Amino acid sequence: MKDFNGRLAPADGKLGILIPGLGAVATTLIAGVMAVRKDIAQPVGALTQMGNIRLNRATDNYPKIKDFVPLADINEVEFGGWDVYEANVFEAALHAKVLEPMLLHAVKEELQAIRPMKAAFDRSYAKNLDGTHVKDFTTKLDLAEQVRADIRNFKAERGCSRLVMVWCGSTEIYHEPSETHRTLAAFEEGLRQNAANIAPSMIYAYAALKEGVPYVNGAPNLTVDVPALLELAALNGVPVAGKDFKTGQTLMxxxxxxxLQTRALGVKGWFSTNILGNRDGLVLDDPDNFKTKEVSKLSVLDDIFHPETNPALYGDMHHKVRINYYPPAGDNKESWDNIDIFGWLGYPMQIKINFLCRDSILAAPLVLDLALFIDLAQRAGMSGVQEWLSFYLKSPQTEDVSQRPEHDIFKQLVTLHNTLREVMGEPQLADIAEPADLTEASDSL
Incomplete structure (x- = not known):
């Protein structure tokens, strides 16, 4: 067992959460945290605030995670970020139409005080966005230096002792790693030469890692999952995580x-379609941007039902994913899944799932958890890819790129809990509770 307790820095002072993309998800998070601070709402969906963890103790063996692990207090969090539109967080939240106006007006003063910094933006990566609140620059290195200056200024002005960055911006167009992304030296030369294959999300990630700020990629973009930025993370001892928040259909x-896999049932096909009307839906209406999301969403079943694992059950599985931009839906995404399975002697059956979800309501607590947990990782001296945060992500990064990621949410939770236990010097467990533990758990919830 690693000795984290001997080097786990306390969560003293303010934690700054910097967010590229102050759209529906980010404003829902920020407004929600302000409402929780005023005790007019509950942080439902956030494990860091509402979740429990089982311990192997005689007493107090099912505490709240926030009482077990020294996480940053949400009363000591400062928010900032960048956006291509100049509206303050209150105005942006009203425009997003996720939260009721009455709730937003209850925290109006706090939200109005948060104004976005000008974005590092390249419209070729999100052609359906036309915001003008963007930085001027000569080279992409100059652009990265401007973002670094923003980070330093925010930290000083808000009196933060630590920072983290969580990408809540749009899905960028699909592109694959190239020589530019192979080494840090090549990447920095690409910044100087305005390389077209350095995306805005990479510029934010580069700036954060240069400043020693942990970075979480909440979109399916190619960002910190390239050797150059992983080299920088290792060089500066900074944790990273990604990618793509696991919210609606993929959560299901x-x-x-x-x-299905546990019961050794076969799967012939899984057809998934969605309607979504918010800014994310608009961006994904472009085929180049949808391609990025499609790869992320397809990867989940490709790994759970890997044909090499059991070709008799999954060898012929057909997986199709569709997302349709439908403005009347707003942020209330609706997904439909048709699952063709087969059982004993090959007899066919079907499962239908219709999930009427609220995209940002599901995503906001994930952003909070990821921010608080990656800050914990930084204070514990954990650098590089944080596989234990795969619980929150559709297309999890792995430290060893040759290994398939784990997509089973229950196994992911065991890994997350065991990491927290290890950090706190507690024995690792399989998270299979005895009846007595379950009784205690129900009493404590």
């Missing part, structure tokens, strides 16, 4: 699919 897949 990582719950249902492991159950």
């Amino acid at each position: 897949k990582t719950i249902v699919a492991p159950g």
Whole structure:
């Protein structure tokens, strides 16, 4: 067992959460945290605030995670970020139409005080966005230096002792790693030469890692999953995590699919379609941007039902994913899944899932958890890819790129809990509770 307790820095002072993309998800998070601070709402969906963890103790063996692990207090969090539109967080939240106006007006003063910094933006990576609140620059290195200056200024002005950055911006167009992304030296030369294959998300990530700020990629973009930025993370001892928040339809897949696999039921096909009307839906209406999201969403079942694992059950599985931009839906995404399975002697059956979810309501607590947990990782001296945060992500990065990621949400939770236990010097457990533990758990919730 690693000795984290001997070097786990306390969560003293303010934690700054910097967010590229102050759209529906980010404003829902920020407004929600302000409402929780005023005790007018509950942080439902955030494990760091509402979740419990089982310990192997005689007493107090099912505490709240926030009482077990020294996480940053949400009353000591400062928010900042960048956006291509100049509206303050209150105005942006009203425009997003995720939260009721009455709730937003209850925290109006706090939200109005948060104004976005000008974005590092390249419209070729999100052609359906036309915001003008963007930085002027000569080279992409100059652009990265401007973002670094923003980070330093925010930290000083808000009196933060630590910072983290969580990408909540749009899905960028699909592109693959190239020589530019192979080494840090090549990447920095690409910044100087305005390389077209250095995306805005990479510029934010580069700036954060240069400043020693942990970075989480909440979109399916190619960002910190390239050797150059992983080299920088290792060089500066900074933790990173990604990618793509696991919210609606994919959340259901990582719950249902492991159950089918566990029961050794075969899967012939899984058809998934969605309607979504917010800014994310608008961006994904472009085929180049949808391609990025499609690869991320397809990867979940490809790994859970890997044909090499059991070709008799999954060898012929057909997986199709569609996302349709439908403005009347707003942020209330609706997904439909048709699952063709087969059982004993090959007899066919079907499962239908219709999930009427609220995209940002599901994503906001994930952003909070990821920010608080990656800050914990930084204070514990954990650098590089944080596989234990895969619980929150559709397309999890792995430290060893030759290894398939784990997509089973239940196994992911065991890994997350065991990492927290290890950090706190507690024995690792399989998270399979005895009846007595379950009784205690129900009493404590």
